[in-house]
Amino acid sequence: MVHPHYVTYQTRIKEAEVLHEELENITVYINDLKRLAVEIEENKEKFAILKSAFPEDHDAPALFLYFKNKLEEHNLELSTNLGEFSVESYAYNGTEHNRIEQTEFGLSFSGKYRDVKNFFRDTEDLIRIITVENVEIGEGGAMDPFAMRGTRQLEGDEISVVLRAKTYSY
Amino acid sequence: MAIKIDEKKKKTSSLKGVEVLFRFGLGLVVVTVLSYFFITFLIIGVEETKQEIRQAIEAKKAEIPEKPELERVAQEYFHLVEDFKLVVENHKTMSPLFSPFEKAIHPKVSVTSMNLNTTTGEGQIVGSGDDFVAIGQQFHALKEKEFITSVNLTELRLTEDDLSEKVTFTFSIVIDTELLALQI
Numbered sequence: 026m027v028h029p030h031y032v033t034y035q036t037r038i039k040e041a042e043v044l045h046e047e048l049e050n051i052t053v054y055i056n057d058l059k060r061l062a063v064e065i066e067e068n069k070e071k072f073a074i075l076k077s078a079f080p081e082d083h084d085a086p087a088l089f090l091y092f093k094n095k096l097e098e099h100n101l102e103l104s105t106n107l108g109e110f111s112v113e114s115y116a117y118n119g120t121e122h123n124r125i126e127q128t129e130f131g132l133s134f135s136g137k138y139r140d141v142k143n144f145f146r147d148t149e150d151l152i153r154i155i156t157v158e159n160v161e162i163g164e165g166g167a168m169d170p171f172a173m174r175g176t177r178q179l180e181g182d183e184i185s186v187v188l189r190a191k192t193y194s195y
Numbered sequence: 196m197a198i199k200i201d202e203k204k205k206k207t208s209s210l211k212g213v214e215v216l217f218r219f220g221l222g223l224v225v226v227t228v229l230s231y232f233f234i235t236f237l238i239i240g241v242e243e244t245k246q247e248i249r250q251a252i253e254a255k256k257a258e259i260p261e262k263p264e265l266e267r268v269a270q271e272y273f274h275l276v277e278d279f280k281l282v283v284e285n286h287k288t289m290s291p292l293f294s295p296f297e298k299a300i301h302p303k304v305s306v307t308s309m310n311l312n313t314t315t316g317e318g319q320i321v322g323s324g325d326d327f328v329a330i331g332q333q334f335h336a337l338k339e340k341e342f343i344t345s346v347n348l349t350e351l352r353l354t355e356d357d358l359s360e361k362v363t364f365t366f367s368i369v370i371d372t373e374l375l376a377l378q379i
Contacts, residue, residue, distance in 0.1 A: 027227055030234045037241040044248040058259055061269050075275050078282075117285055120218045125278050145289040154282055156313070157289050163308035195281055 077152050083112050083128040083194045091151075092132060099144040101136035104185070116192060126189050129158075135185040159189040218363050231290060263322040287313035287375040295374070299340050303329035314345070323354070323361040345369040 065072070096103050115125035136144075141162075148155050163185050259265060292311070300306060304324040311318035320337075324330045330351065337346045350365035 027230045027234065030231055034234050034238050037238055037245070041241050041245045041248065044245055047303070048252050048255070048300070051252055055255050055262075056259055056261065062259075062265055064213050065265075065268060065272065072272055072275065075272075075279050078279060081277065094292050115282070117281065122278070122281065124274060131310065142290065142293050146269075149288045149290055154286055156282075156286050158287075158314060159310070159328065160289060161310040162307065171252075195356055 026068060068069060074152055078154055078193070079125065080153070080194045083126060083192070085130075086127070087194060088130070091153075094192055095144060095147060096134050096136075099136065099140045099147065101134045101140055101144055104133035126194050128161060128194065129189065130188050130193050131187070133185070133187045135183060138184050141186055156191045157188050159192055161187040164186075168173070208250050261351070278309055283377055286377045287372065289313070289375070291374055292370070295342055299336055300345070301329055301333040301336055304333045310311065311370070313372065313375050316370045316375075318370065319349075320366040320368060322365045325361070327362055330362050333364075334366070337368065342371050342374045343368055344371050 084155045093103055111129045112126055113129075115127045134144075145157070205331050239375065256262065303326070304322055306320055306322040308321045309318060318319050324333060330348075334346065334348055345366045345368065348364060349367045350363075352363045354361050
């Protein structure tokens with residue numbers, strides 16, 4: 026009579042211990058969540074910047090417009106539209122990351138060497154990440170061929186650039 | 196007579212034994228019953244504690260009414276930071292390449308074209324020089340640059356234009372892609 030009752034008591038004790046552990050975990054979790062809420066509020070602007078690095082879709086027209094304007098800004102001439110354009114899941118080291126979509130595109134333009142350099146620097150400052158994967162620089166228009174002799178003869182030379190780049194979205 | 200006295204003594208002692216046993220049994224029953232009620236009392240106490248803990252858990256959960264939304268936002272930001280880190284770690288920038296390349300080109304050498312794969316670091320430099328000596332010096336200049344891990348002269352030709360003879364070349368190079376890594 027007493028032993029089964031004692032076993033019941035032991036079981037209840039164990040249940041109480043489990044509940045107590047749950048309470049401790051929930052207390053820690055709720056406190057962490059409160060701290061997180063404060064941190065999210067404090068870093069709202071930074072998160073907004075990160076969010077703009079990954080737009081909700083690849084937004085090809087906006088991307089094209091961006092490059093068109095940037096090239097014009099740097100006195101560079103767009104030779105073609107955004108060449109081949111493909112959207113697929115982001116993959117690195119053979120692993121696909123399904124949350125991120127990567128948009129691959131090609132771009133051809135020509136202009137002065139100095140302006141090309143400035144264009145690259147400018148696009149790197151853009152919050153939307155644009156990774157240049159492959160670049161070909163060659164002879165440009167009717168002027169002197171691209172001459173990379175130190176920095177002395179670069180100013181007036183017209184060069185052409187063909188690049189393949191990637192940008193990312195969700 | 197003596198036998199009768201012995202039987203009386205025997206009876207008396209066995210009665211005492213039964214009585215002791217009875218009392219022990221009775222004590223045992225009392226202890227058992229008391230233990231039962233004591234354990235019942237403890238169980239009630241534990242049940243009350245459990246109930247209090249359950250209430251405390253509910254109270255804790257109620258401290259953040261917007262918990263599901265907060266969890267969703269936290270999860271979203273967590274993924275955002277994780278994804279940004281992944282992409283940025285594998286991101287390559289072109290601008291750090293120009294200055295070291297310009298410094299690596301021989302004054303008597305003209306580069307007419309070049310290409311580069313930023314992922315593998317493999318590329319080619321095509322150009323022309325005034326003479327073989329300039330091309331040889333160009334080769335050594337590229338080889339000595341820390342950011343170039345490998346350089347091979349894959350093509351060398353003597354060409355003539357309207358004015359003079361030129362030596363055209365193609366260098367296959369591999370650059371250290373760390374140079375192109377985003378500096379944060």
